[in-house]
Amino acid sequence: xxxxxxxxxxxxxxxxxxxxxxxxxxxxxxxxxxxxxxxxxxxxxxxxxxxxxxxxxxxxxxxxxxxxxxxxxxxxxxxxxxxxxxxxxxxxxxxxxxxxxxxxxxxxxxxxx
Amino acid sequence: xxxxxxxxxxxxxxxxxxxxxxxxxxxxxxxxxxxxxxxxxxxxxxxxxxxxxxxxxxxxxxxxxxxxxxxxxxxxxxxxxxxxxxxxxxxxxxxxxxxxxxxxxxxxxxxxx
Numbered sequence: 505x506x507x508x509x510x511x512x513x514x515x516x517x518x519x520x521x522x523x524x525x526x527x528x529x530x531x532x533x534x535x536x537x538x539x540x541x542x543x544x545x546x547x548x549x550x551x552x553x554x555x556x557x558x559x560x561x562x563x564x565x566x567x568x569x570x571x572x573x574x575x576x577x578x579x580x581x582x583x584x585x586x587x588x589x590x591x592x593x594x595x596x597x598x599x600x601x602x603x604x605x606x607x608x609x610x611x612x613x614x615x616x617x
Numbered sequence: 618x619x620x621x622x623x624x625x626x627x628x629x630x631x632x633x634x635x636x637x638x639x640x641x642x643x644x645x646x647x648x649x650x651x652x653x654x655x656x657x658x659x660x661x662x663x664x665x666x667x668x669x670x671x672x673x674x675x676x677x678x679x680x681x682x683x684x685x686x687x688x689x690x691x692x693x694x695x696x697x698x699x700x701x702x703x704x705x706x707x708x709x710x711x712x713x714x715x716x717x718x719x720x721x722x723x724x725x726x727x728x729x730x
Contacts, residue, residue, distance in 0.1 A: 547707070548721050594659060603648050603667040604675065605719065609659035
């Protein structure tokens with residue numbers, strides 16, 4: 505069955521530190537990949553998405569992610585985090601033709617000023 | 618711009634009661650989803666639909682039912698509420714599965730006592 509795994513459950517960083525959040529999925533076919541962010545008290549917002557083309561995807565607020573097909577991974581990165589990046593981050597995978605959209609368990613990022 | 622509308626926002630149910638969470642979207646989206654979000658567990662897919670008249674089970678369908686008689690509406694029914702169904706429920710929709718942005722409702726907080 506299709507599944508998504510986020511390895512880091514809780515990450516604490518200081519401002520200006522670099523961020524990388526891991527995401528792996530288990531599905532052998534064509535996939536669409538997403539990263540969502542949920543700020544405290546708010547609903548999910550799309551950070552970035554990949555469905556074809558350049559495997560390095562740039563999103564909003566300086567975030568980027570790289571799709572590595574051979575590793576079934578779609579890690580999220582940001583060179584320098586800010587206090588305002590404190591939030592929960594979700595990776596999601598959608599089968600290319602099926603419509604089923606599965607989320608990882610989420611990573612809580614805490615950025616200390 | 619209504620987007621995805623969920624009602625009610627908050628509800629307290631007694632064990633064994635039934636209720637329906639309503640979800641409507643006005644974007645003519647084909648795909649609609651119901652998720653539940655529990656602390657530390659991320660979003661779990663309950664049911665999804667790829668179009669009117671078509672529904673399918675997600676990761677955690679037990680205790681729930683759905684219907685999709687129109688493109689706009691995708692209600693989620695709890696027949697015999699149990700404490701394990703205490704959660705935050707999110708409805709979402711998207712046009713296709715190929716990388717379009719997914720729009721989420723504001724969430725429905727359900728407590729079963």
